[in-house]
Amino acid sequence: MNTNLFSYKHLLSAYTELRCQENNSLVISFLQGDNTTNTRLTTSGVSARVYKKGAWGFASHPEISDKGVRFVLDTATRNSNFLAAKEPQPDIPLPHGGVTTDRDTPEPQNQLRSEDLVPFLKEIDHYIATKYPRISSRTVSLNCSELKKTLLNSDGVSAYSYLPRSFIAIGMTVEQEGAPVRLQELFGGRGQFTDLFTAPEALFSKIDWLYEHLMRKREGIFAEAGLKTCVLAPELTGILAHEAIGHTCEADLVLGGSIAGSHLGHPVASPLVSLVDFAHTALGATCPVPVVVDDEGSAAQDAVLIDRGILKGFLHNKESARHFGVAPTGNARAFRFSDEPLIRMRNTAILPGTAKLEEMIASLDDGYYLMRPSNGQADTTSEFMFGVTLGYEVKNGKLGRAIKDTTISGMAFQVLQTVSQVSQEFKWISGGMCGKKQLIPVGMGGPALKCQVMIGGR
Amino acid sequence: MTLKELNFQALEALAQAGAEKAETILTSTEKTEMNLENGQLKLIRTTVDHHWRLTALQDQRRGSITVNKVDLESLELAVAEVMAITAASAPDAAHDTAAFQRAKTFRKGAAQPDLETMYQRLDAFTHAVATSFPRIVLLSAQLDFTGSTTFFQNSNGVDFTAQQGSYNFSVMFSAKAGTSSSSMNYSGFSSLNLEDELLNGGSLRTLLAQADQGLAPRKAPGKFEGTVIIAPDCLEGFLYSLLGITITDRPLITGTSLFKDKLDQPVASPLLTLASRPVAPEIAPGYFITADGYEAQNATIIQDGILKTFLLSLYGANKTGLPRGANDGGAFVITPGPQCLAEIVKGVKKGLLLTRFSGGAPSPNGDFSGIAKNSFYLEDGVIQYPLSETMIAGNLISLFRAITAISQERIDFGFALLPWVAAQGVTISAQ
CATH class of the missing domain: 3.30.2290.10 (PmbA/TldD superfamily)
Incomplete structure (x- = not known):
């Protein structure tokens, strides 16, 4: 899909975005060795969003055709007119996004199909089944997805973007005194399957690692509830950056009363903490979810949210940037063709520091080393939480017993003030999907942090 | 065409x-x-x-x-x-x-x-x-x-x-x-x-x-085990989590469900009667066809604490040899109890009115933990103050066994009809 929308440019009278989009996914799942799912999903269509006198109208249609384009333009205009008549607002133009054109490399043509992928997954499943007979249940799932977008707006901006992601999720469950204990790991990231996975054997050592931790978790104890000093592994810091700070700094939430609104220019974290929502490139490499032009047609800029502990800015679309008197940051993103762009994060990360992870753990007298997150949630008060599926108690600088699944929480701006060490080691979590009316793929990254958080337990 | x-x-x-x-x-x-x-x-x-x-x-x-x-x-x-x-x-x-x-x-x-x-x-x-x-x-x-x-x-x-x-x-x-x-x-x-x-x-x-009323929240007093009154908005999530780890395809096919041998046996407090009623008149949207192609029927899932059905798909039923579910779940309706909410609150010595739960995905054994959001501290039968930075932890299966009261009042969400449910044995902690 690389649709030329320029032939409709003359139909865009008011401020208008016209977007064609195709989302593809291939899902293959094995449960206990049985191939339960083998399915492909393709959705595509065209949408228009029209802005007139402070009112937005949007429409989408699955037909990418002259008829479909005219339907969405007419309907979006009608919706905008209806609203503008009911709720008249000052007719102030939106800022230009500072870009004219950008085109990603077109997608490769020769991609693997089910007949190649099913045996690959079957071999992974067979490895787990034969090597680890104590496992009571196992799942192996592949999810390959693609997002292809073509955008034209009435400012003359045109862009094409292509984002492929491929993941294999492996889950294992053992029983402990009749109750199940589970651990899951996600492998993969940005790219086609063949860019990321060479042979099933390449995952075997990672499966062995997962099994070792699962057997320790099987003997795990409840964390002791309360405020604890913890070392968060890089895999957790990314979700901390996303949930605790990123959401709080989305300009629509700031306008809705987020606590970040009153802290701009003030210290909100230890001077060791700097946090950026990267557009497409970070630390010399392409990010997990690179965005060069957002879905309003703005050039995507790195948004520095915290610089050495000081809150510096927010994430913006065109309308919020106009409100705050700043340039759009390129954070307006939509997930499906039928979704309107919302202010969303892209690749949110705390920058690495100078400490070493091993030394950080060794410096912990009594606390926890938390290694793997699950789901998370944020609040406009900056209170955050996310689940922890793998962690260990630390006593006198030594790793001790594993802990059962738990949840950590805190007020972000308080927790980040307690950061006393930041590691050199840095990792991206590439499989993130953030939910805010719509889903959207995001990257989350960070180093290990030593800080104080509330931990749920008994 | x-x-x-x-x-x-x-x-x-x-x-x-x-x-x-x-x-x-x-x-x-x-x-x-x-x-x-x-x-x-x-x-x-x-x-x-x-x-x-x-x-x-x-x-x-x-x-x-x-x-x-x-x-x-x-x-x-x-x-x-x-x-x-x-x-x-x-x-x-x-x-x-x-x-x-x-x-x-x-x-x-x-x-x-x-x-x-x-x-x-x-x-x-x-x-x-x-x-x-x-x-x-x-x-x-x-x-x-x-x-x-x-x-x-x-x-x-x-x-x-x-x-x-x-x-x-x-x-x-x-x-x-x-x-x-x-x-x-x-x-x-x-x-x-x-x-x-x-x-x-x-x-x-x-x-x-x-x-x-939640503009000046405070932390709960330390760490204690108490009673939680789960509000209707919060209850639906707990129901989906409980049923998801016990009576649906994956836990029953893999055998990890703690309810796998519990059909027609007690799994919850006798106070609890839970139905899934996708084609009932009290459910506004609902659904008529199951995902695998059967006409959806209303079904009682738990009757007076006794498990009456699994929610297995056709594939899950063929795989396990257990009966297929009459529907795909959701559209939950809980039978009201004899007490009004005010009376239930009066009976709580120490606990929470849990309005929203923000927590990690529960473990397959039912363990859960998370933040009590938009919630209120209860002591000596009185709502004391709104809470902040307060966590709760417990086990879903134990929680539904430990129900002590279900309110007369129910909230009609259109897609569900749910009361307030009080249960004991939840760890409540704040800094």
Whole structure:
């Protein structure tokens, strides 16, 4: 899909975005060795969003055709007119996004199909089944997805973007005194399957690692509830950056009363903490979810949210940037063709520091080393939480017993003030999907942090 | 050619391509949605889409494809691809399609939205909130009308048509006064019409009043084990989590379910009667057809604490040898108890009124932990103060066994009908 929308440019009278989009996914799942799912999903269509006198109208249609384009333009205009008549607002133009054109490399043509992928997954499943007979249940799932977008707006901006992601999720469950204990790991990231996975054997050592931790978790104890000093592994810091700070700094939430609104220019974290929502490139490499032009047609800029502990800015679309008197940051993103762009994060990360992870753990007298997150949630008060599926108690600088699944929480701006060490080691979590009316793929990254958080337990 | 004829043609095309069994489901949807952002109506959306799933079975192999283009050219490509996917799948004798049932057409709700009334109701809502709850900030709200038509056909002769239309309202809000701000909260409901004001729907008045009271929250006093009164907004999530780890396909197929041998045995307090009623009159949207092609039936899941059914799909039933569920779950209705909420609160020595739970996904053994959001501390039978930075931890299976009271009052969300439920044995902790 690389649709030329320029032939409709003359139909865009008011401020208008016209977007064609195709989302593809291939899902293959094995449960206990049985191939339960083998399915492909393709959705595509065209949408228009029209802005007139402070009112937005949007429409989408699955037909990418002259008829479909005219339907969405007419309907979006009608919706905008209806609203503008009911709720008249000052007719102030939106800022230009500072870009004219950008085109990603077109997608490769020769991609693997089910007949190649099913045996690959079957071999992974067979490895787990034969090597680890104590496992009571196992799942192996592949999810390959693609997002292809073509955008034209009435400012003359045109862009094409292509984002492929491929993941294999492996889950294992053992029983402990009749109750199940589970651990899951996600492998993969940005790219086609063949860019990321060479042979099933390449995952075997990672499966062995997962099994070792699962057997320790099987003997795990409840964390002791309360405020604890913890070392968060890089895999957790990314979700901390996303949930605790990123959401709080989305300009629509700031306008809705987020606590970040009153802290701009003030210290909100230890001077060791700097946090950026990267557009497409970070630390010399392409990010997990690179965005060069957002879905309003703005050039995507790195948004520095915290610089050495000081809150510096927010994430913006065109309308919020106009409100705050700043340039759009390129954070307006939509997930499906039928979704309107919302202010969303892209690749949110705390920058690495100078400490070493091993030394950080060794410096912990009594606390926890938390290694793997699950789901998370944020609040406009900056209170955050996310689940922890793998962690260990630390006593006198030594790793001790594993802990059962738990949840950590805190007020972000308080927790980040307690950061006393930041590691050199840095990792991206590439499989993130953030939910805010719509889903959207995001990257989350960070180093290990030593800080104080509330931990749920008994 | 009508969409129904096209869907039949897909079934025939799959058979001609070699499918021993086949299933085609075509859903056509049109949604009209009004969006409010930070108190102002900002956007109207109209979205048209199709969802066409073709499934083939051949030599015990199953493959499927979903597309949103409904024309003959797309059909030809989809059939070729789904047969390739099917041939590549690993065989499993448990795959099947729904048995023959008599052809039926289901209808519920309006076919088209009333745009003017939608606007009037949303406008009245924002004014009513501003008047009755002046410290409330409406972060976002969506009022939509979603109309859909589904054609479900399979090679065993299943031929269902379902036409549904409903209004759905959701709102996210917090309270703000000076520099103080409450935690954000959200709720919503579904309805077949817009006869009543939006503010009267679901639990909105209760939650907005609670947010207004939540501007000066405090932490719970230390760490203790107490009683939690789970509010209706919060209860649905707990129900989905409990049933998801105990009576659905995955935990029963893998044998990890702690309820696997509990059919017709006690699994919860005898005070609890829980039903899933997707075709009941008290459920506004609901659904008529299960995901695997059976006419959905209402079902009692737990009767007086006794487990009465699993929620297994056809595949799950074939895999485990256990009976297939009468529906796909959801549309929960809990039978009210004899006490009013005020009496239940009076009976709590120390605990929480849990209005929202923000927690990690529960473990497969039912352990959960997370933050008590928008909640209130209870002591000596009195609501003491709103809470912040307070965590709870417990076990879902133990929690439902430890229910001590269910309220007379229920919240009608349209998609569920739920009371307040009190249970003991939850660890509550704050710094």
